[in-house]
Amino acid sequence: MTFAIPYRQRLPLAIAALGFLFLGVFLLYPLFNVFSASLLDPDGERLTLANYTKMLGRPFYRTAILNTLGIGLAATVITTALAVPFAFALARLPVPAKAAILALAALPLVLPSFVSAYAIVLLLGRSGIVTQWLQSWGVGFGSIYGAGGIVLVYTLTLYPYVLLPTIAAFKAVDVSMEEAAQGLGSSPRRTVWTVTLPIVLPAVLAGALLVFIETLENFGVPFVLAEDMPIFAVEAFKLFIGETAPNPASAGVLGVLLILMTALVLLVQRRFLSARRFATNARQAPPILTVGRGLQAASAIYCWAIVILALVPFFAIVVLSFLEFRGPVLHANFSPANFAGLFDRSLRPLANTLIFATLAAACVTLVGVPIGYVVTRFRSGVATLLDVTATLPFAVAGTVLAIGFIVSFNSGMLVLTGGPLIMVLAYTVRKVPFAVRSASAIVHQIDASLEEASISLGRSPLQTFLRIVVPLMLGGILSGVVLTWVTVASELSATVVLYSGPWRTMTVVMFQALEGSGAGIATAAASTLIVVTLLPIILLYRLVRRYELSML
Amino acid sequence: MAGIVISGVRRTFGTVRAVDGVDLTVGDGEFFTLLGPSGCGKTTLLRMIAGFCELDSGEIRFGTERIDRLPAHLRDIGMVFQNYAVFPNLTVAGNVAYGLKARKVAASEIAGRVEEALALVQLTGYGGRWPHQLSGGQLQRVAIARALVIRPQVLLFDEPLSNLDARLRVSMRSEIRELQKSLGITAIYVTHDQEEAMSVSDRIALMNAGRLEQVGVPVDIYRHPVSRFAAEFMGTTNLFAARALGRADGGLVSLRPEALRFAADAPAGWPVLSGSVVRVELLGPIARLDVRLGDGTILKAALLDAPEYQVQAGATVRLAYDPSRLTVLP
Numbered sequence: 001m002t003f004a005i006p007y008r009q010r011l012p013l014a015i016a017a018l019g020f021l022f023l024g025v026f027l028l029y030p031l032f033n034v035f036s037a038s039l040l041d042p043d044g045e046r047l048t049l050a051n052y053t054k055m056l057g058r059p060f061y062r063t064a065i066l067n068t069l070g071i072g073l074a075a076t077v078i079t080t081a082l083a084v085p086f087a088f089a090l091a092r093l094p095v096p097a098k099a100a101i102l103a104l105a106a107l108p109l110v111l112p113s114f115v116s117a118y119a120i121v122l123l124l125g126r127s128g129i130v131t132q133w134l135q136s137w138g139v140g141f142g143s144i145y146g147a148g149g150i151v152l153v154y155t156l157t158l159y160p161y162v163l164l165p166t167i168a169a170f171k172a173v174d175v176s177m178e179e180a181a182q183g184l185g186s187s188p189r190r191t192v193w194t195v196t197l198p199i200v201l202p203a204v205l206a207g208a209l210l211v212f213i214e215t216l217e218n219f220g221v222p223f224v225l226a227e228d229m230p231i232f233a234v235e236a237f238k239l240f241i242g243e244t245a246p247n248p249a250s251a252g253v254l255g256v257l258l259i260l261m262t263a264l265v266l267l268v269q270r271r272f273l274s275a276r277r278f279a280t281n282a283r284q285a286p287p288i289l290t291v292g293r294g295l296q297a298a299s300a301i302y303c304w305a306i307v308i309l310a311l312v313p314f315f316a317i318v319v320l321s322f323l324e325f326r327g328p329v330l331h332a333n334f335s336p337a338n339f340a341g342l343f344d345r346s347l348r349p350l351a352n353t354l355i356f357a358t359l360a361a362a363c364v365t366l367v368g369v370p371i372g373y374v375v376t377r378f379r380s381g382v383a384t385l386l387d388v389t390a391t392l393p394f395a396v397a398g399t400v401l402a403i404g405f406i407v408s409f410n411s412g413m414l415v416l417t418g419g420p421l422i423m424v425l426a427y428t429v430r431k432v433p434f435a436v437r438s439a440s441a442i443v444h445q446i447d448a449s450l451e452e453a454s455i456s457l458g459r460s461p462l463q464t465f466l467r468i469v470v471p472l473m474l475g476g477i478l479s480g481v482v483l484t485w486v487t488v489a490s491e492l493s494a495t496v497v498l499y500s501g502p503w504r505t506m507t508v509v510m511f512q513a514l515e516g517s518g519a520g521i522a523t524a525a526a527s528t529l530i531v532v533t534l535l536p537i538i539l540l541y542r543l544v545r546r547y548e549l550s551m552l
Numbered sequence: 553m554a555g556i557v558i559s560g561v562r563r564t565f566g567t568v569r570a571v572d573g574v575d576l577t578v579g580d581g582e583f584f585t586l587l588g589p590s591g592c593g594k595t596t597l598l599r600m601i602a603g604f605c606e607l608d609s610g611e612i613r614f615g616t617e618r619i620d621r622l623p624a625h626l627r628d629i630g631m632v633f634q635n636y637a638v639f640p641n642l643t644v645a646g647n648v649a650y651g652l653k654a655r656k657v658a659a660s661e662i663a664g665r666v667e668e669a670l671a672l673v674q675l676t677g678y679g680g681r682w683p684h685q686l687s688g689g690q691l692q693r694v695a696i697a698r699a700l701v702i703r704p705q706v707l708l709f710d711e712p713l714s715n716l717d718a719r720l721r722v723s724m725r726s727e728i729r730e731l732q733k734s735l736g737i738t739a740i741y742v743t744h745d746q747e748e749a750m751s752v753s754d755r756i757a758l759m760n761a762g763r764l765e766q767v768g769v770p771v772d773i774y775r776h777p778v779s780r781f782a783a784e785f786m787g788t789t790n791l792f793a794a795r796a797l798g799r800a801d802g803g804l805v806s807l808r809p810e811a812l813r814f815a816a817d818a819p820a821g822w823p824v825l826s827g828s829v830v831r832v833e834l835l836g837p838i839a840r841l842d843v844r845l846g847d848g849t850i851l852k853a854a855l856l857d858a859p860e861y862q863v864q865a866g867a868t869v870r871l872a873y874d875p876s877r878l879t880v881l882p
Contacts, residue, residue, distance in 0.1 A: 006606045007623040452604055453637035453695075455624045457651030457702060464625075471641045 011461040012378040015370045016386050022367055023389050025414075026429050030404025031259070031396065037407060038252030055253045064230035065257070071147050071222075071231070072215035075154035080208045082155065083162035086306055087200075088192075089299040090163075091170030092289050096300060102167075103541070104307045106160055110483065110533050111314055112490035112507070113157040114220025115526045118514065119313030120144060120153055121224060122320055122523070129320075149225040154215050156310040161214065162207035169203035170196070175286040188289070209269045213262050217397035219493035224514065232258055233399050233493065240403050241497060248407055255400035262395040314530055321527040325520035338524035342509070349525075353489050353506040353532065356420065360427035361485040367428060368435025369477060373469065375436065376443040377451075387436070394433040398493030402426055405498060418500045426494045431484045438483075442476035443469070482540040486533045506532070554615030554705055555580040556601065556738060561610035563596060570596040572762035574610070578740065579754075583732050585741045587749040588759035589785070595710060597759070598742045602708055603627050614705050625654075627706075630699030630737075634711040636691040638683045644670070644694050645679030651702040669701035672731060689720045696728070700735065707732065707739040713748065725752050746786050750774065758782055780804055780881050790852055794880060797823070804881040809840070809854035811877035814861075818872035825851060826870040832863055843869060 005013060041048045055061050089095050090102065108116075123130045124144040134140065142148065173196055181191040222231035232254060240251035291299075324333045343350070368390075375387040393401065405426050409416035416422035446469060454464040470477070492507045499508045506529050513522035556578040563571045571593045578584040586594035599605040601612055603624025612620040619627050630651075639647050648666045657665070670676055673693035683691060692712060699707060709728070713721040729752045732739045743749050749756050750770040758765040758773060758781075766773050766782045777783035780791060783806040790807045797805060815824045830850070831842040834857070841863060843851045853871055855861070863869060 004621075007621075008604065008606070447635060447637060449633040449635055449637040450639060452602070452624075453631065453633060453698075454639070454650070455604075456602055456627070456629050456631040456708075457698065458625050458628075458654035459650075460623070460625050463654075468639060468641075 008461070009378070011465065012374045013382070015374045016382050019367065019371045019374070019386055019390065023392075023429070023432070026405075026425050027389070027393060027396075027401075030401060030408045031392075033407040034252045034255045034259075034400060034404040036252075037248040038256045040249070042249070051249045051253045055250055060230055061235065061254070064232050064235050064254075067147070067229055068216060068232040069261075071150050071154070072212050074147070075151045075158065075215050076208050076212045078151065078155050079159045079211050080162050080204060082306060083159045083207070084166055084200075084204055085299075086159070086303055087163050087166035087170055089303055091167050092286065093291060093299045094288050094296055095303055101303050101307055104311060105163055105303075107534075107537070108157045108310050109160045110486045110490075110537055111157070112220065112492065112526075112529055112533070113153060113218065114224055114492055115317055115490075115510075115529060116157050116310075116313040117149070117153045117221040117224040118510075118522065118526060119317045119320075120149055122519070123313070123316055124149075145225055145227045146229050150222055150231075153221050153225065153313075154211070154218070156313070157221075158211045158214055159306065159310065161210040162204060165203040165207045166200055169200035171285040173199050173286050178286065206269065209265055213265055213394070216258060216262055216265075217399075217493070219397070219399050219496075223511075233397050236397075236403065237399050237493075237497065240399075240406075248403070251403055255397070255403055258397050258400055259395055262397070266391075266395055317523055318527040318530060321520075321523035325523075338520040339528075341518075342521050342524040342528070348502060349504045349506050349509045350528065350532075352420070352503055353529075356424055356427065356505060357485045357489040359424045360431065360488045361481045363424060363428040364431045364435045364484045365477060365481055368432050368480075369439045369470075369473065370465075371432070372436040372439025373443050373465065376440045377448065390436045391433045393429050393431075396430075398426075398430055398491065398495075399497060401430060402494040402497035405494075417498075420503045423495060423498050423503065423505075426498055427488045427491060430491070430494060431488065435480055435484065438476060438480045439473065442473045446472050479540055482536045486536055489532050490529050554617075554738065555582070556584075556706060556740070557613040558597075558601075559611055559613075561597070561600060561612065562608045563600065563605065564608060569762045571600065574759075574762075574764055576757060576764065576767065578738060580615075581736045581738055583729060583739045583741065583752060583754045585743060585749045585753035585756045586759060587743060587746060587756050587785075588765075590744060592759040593762040594742045594744075594759050598708055598710055598740060601706070601740060602629055602631055628702075628704050629706050629708055630702055630704035631708040632692070632695050632699050632710065632712045634714055636688070636695045636715070638686075638691050638694050638698075640683050642683075643679065644675065644681050644683070644686070647683070647694055648679075648698045648701050651698060655702060665701055669697040672700060673697045673727075688716055689724065692716065692724065696731070700731070700737075704737065707737050709739065709741040711742055711744070713743075714745075721748070722751075728752060750786075758785060760785075774808075775877070776879055777806060777881065780806075783879065783881060788852055788854075791881075792849065796847065796849070797878070799880075806879045806881055807873055808877060809852045810838075811874045812851070812853040812871045813855065813873075815870035815872040822872035822874060824870055824872045826868065827851060829863055829865050829867045829869055832865055839863070841869070843871065 038051050039047050039049070041050060086105075090098055095101065121144070122128055124141075125131065126143075126145075128144070131141075144152075177195055177199070178191050181195045182188065186194065217233060219233040219237060222229075222234050223237075226234060236251050236254035236258065239247045239254065321338050322334050322336065324335050324337055371386060371390050375383045375390070405422055406417055408414075409422060416425070450468055450472070451461075451464050454468045455461060459467060490507060492511065495505055495507050496511050499505065504512075506525050510522050510525035510529065513519070513525060556576070558574055558576040558578075561571055561574045562569070574593075574597060586597060588594045596605055600607055600620070603619075603622065607620050610620075611618055614628075639650065642650065645666050648669050649662050652662045652665060666679060667676070670679060673696050675690065675693050675697065678686070678690070678694075683694070686694065692715075695712075712728070713724055716724060725748055728741075741749075741752060753770055755768060756770050756773055757767045760781050765785075766778045773782060774786045777786060777789075783789045783791065788809055790809065791804050792807065794803055794805045799805065813822075815822075815826075818824075825843075825845055827843040827845040829841055830844050831840075833840040837857055838854050839857055839861065841853045841855065843853060845851055851871070
């Protein structure tokens with residue numbers, strides 16, 4: 001007698017099984033190897049905590065922990081302090097050109113943050129353009145390197161993480177709550193503080209936690225700006241790849257600590273935030289408040305200042321890439337020489353970037369969309385476990401995952417190091433949580449009875465998924481594909497660990513130019529990356545617009 | 553086409569016995585309704601027949617063929633959903649043709665059958681429209697056409713009218729009934745609305761807490777409820793301890809409000825009750841009275857409107873009831 005699985009559960013179980021297989025081999029197994037590397041003695045035989053005591057015994061790495069947490073905290077606080085008033089202005093105040101502000105404010109989410117960091121160096125660094133110009137006037141300012149510069153770049157590139165959910169939350173506030181407060185005698189100002197802000201607080205905190213996690217995992221920004229200051233993700237990279245002999249045990253320790261920190265933050269979020277969703281059933285967005293001209297002008301200036309400041313570094317890089325560098329020194333002649341220098345050697349890195357991003361976007365969609373469907377439609381222990389596993393990569397820094405990949409696929413049954421596939425797989429694993437989240441949000445909006453109707457009309461669950469669910473998800477899947485594509489194209493932290501020989505990407509070219517003194521090449525690579533990320537986004541805006549029009 | 557035999561079907565969700573041992577036989581071509589309050593298990597039972605819910609035990613047959621282990625898409629069922637479930641990415645014709653294509657019906661035949669099905673639900677000429685261009689009533693017609701066109705063995709309706717407005721509900725339910733009768737397809741219809749159930753059904757199974765409370769012809773359940781639940785769910789009623797009406801048997805008796813008349817109009821021999829009117833509702837065709845009897849119980853009466861009645865609250869009235877319409881409940 002065989003154990004019969006009800007037919008209805010076969011498709012979700014099959015998807016779950018494939019999902020677990022993929023995540024098991026390419027996520028859990030590498031992570032397990034990072035853990036075991038950190039826990040084994042040098043002979044690799046006995047379990048020991050010696051690696052941890054050794055690393056944590058060194059002041060250098062203790063400082064790295066404090067630096068990383070301190071910078072993360074500072075960036076989170078400042079970002080939140082800037083983004084909440086911004087969100088309030090966009091949601092509730094009469095600011096002109098809101099659509100334009102919103103579109104521009106979302107851009108830093110997809111533009112590579114290390115490019116922004118590099119632009120800050122070129123502008124405000126020791127021999128930076130602005131620095132020298134100010135010096136010629138006899139004005140000096142403190143160093144941009146170290147914590148200050150890193151926090152500045154994090155603030156400018158990560159504020160949309162707080163801004164976007166907070167705008168949504170402000171717009172979801174049921175205006176009758178505010179009216180109730182005012183009916184009870186509360187002044188408008190007091191109402192904002194005592195009613196509106198507490199309602200949006202969970203959304204603000206959720207965004208702030210995302211910022212914090214991003215700062216913990218970020219590799220590129222501290223790599224460019226930290227100089228001698230030890231930062232976690234950078235030190236893990238140096239221990240594993242650096243000039244000294246590779247040290248998987250020590251790198252593993254840093255990796256595990258980093259995972260534990262992010263996992264802790266995520267747990268805190270699940271514990272304390274998920275229960276505190278103040279769902280208010282706003283039938284329509286609350287009205288725009290009437291305010292005086294002074295406040296109106298001030299809020300418009302405030303919004304535009306943040307948006308423009310965040311985009312200036314990227315704009316500067318594009319301009320600088322068309323100027324001539326001799327060594328690190330800049331000359332004010334417009335010329336395409338930097339691009340000639342970049343592409344004369346080889347178009348291969350650009351081609352690699354485009355191909356890897358395309359392959360990874362396809363893989364992420366194939367893995368993430370079915371998982372997102374299963375975790376939303378089928379409530380069971382298996383689905384919950386799959387959901388948690390698929391969210392796990394979010395807590396794993398790219399550097400750490402990449403180290404796990406190298407340790408796991410360097411030998412044995414599956415050898416991937418030295419090839420392109422290892423990079424595509426690492427990108428796929430890193431982006432799966434985003435694909436699962438967005439697919440799950442779309443599936444939530446599709447009525448389950450549509451699927452039952454299709455099944456009762458004679459289509460199997462698999463055919464129903466392909467013929468009804470996928471077409472209905474198409475708009476959302478498409479924007480997910482573009483977002484994955486764009487973020488993979490500018491991925492740095494896993495790439496610099498995993499690339500080899502002919503499989504350099506644009507980010508690697510830029511990274512190597514940074515390490516050398518090829519400022520011209522670096523700016524050209526950076527502005528190529530900017531174009532590569534912006535083009536699909538512009539296309540997406542048009543596609544989404546057309547899609548929305550067709551649904552009217 | 554075939555009858556449906558349901559035997560010993562059970563299903564628990566956690567600690568809730570959603571369906572708790574149901575045995576039913578639905579005749580070939582019968583319009584059979586599962587009626588009950590929300591949470592009584594009627595929808596779970598329907599979804600078991602459709603194949604969207606597994607059975608813990610028991611079996612379901614269409615004719616002689618056992619279908620409860622069959623995948624839902626092979627059961628040959630036409631199902632109509634509460635929220636229409638019309639595919640928004642297909643035209644009306646595309647929706648109706650969906651099941652035919654799944655059955656690999658020749659393309660040449662599909663167009664004709666789609667037109668025919670649309671004509672049945674009075675949507676001739678709507679094939680090229682998109683779902684978002686249709687009203688709720690039209691969407692439900694599309695859903696019905698889509699379910700009929702595949703000529704299923706069994707039609708299932710899951711509260712198909714509850715999203716429509718009251719007037720449309722009344723006209724749609726008689727249309728559904730006529731369609732089903734003219735095609736002769738066995739139908740199972742789920743609703744919580746007893747008036748709707750009485751209007752469309754050949755027979756009704758009244759469900760309560762996962763069990764069948766009473767199965768029968770609508771008017772029988774109404775007139776001869778077997779339990780207090782059945783008496784109360786099928787319409788307004790007066791429940792008395794049997795002794796209060798001077799009867800020897802114990803238990804409760806049920807007396808429908810419309811079995812009462814003013815004593816002056818009643819045939820001789822009807823028992824008379826008198827009391828004071830506490831409330832009057834003139835609804836047009838009938839007047840509803842609440843009358844407090846001598847022992848304090850409230851008696852509800854429904855009387856056909858007549859111009860000579862000038863009853864007001866506080867007045868003392870004498871009402872008589874038809875003794876043959878008194879139902880003794882166990």
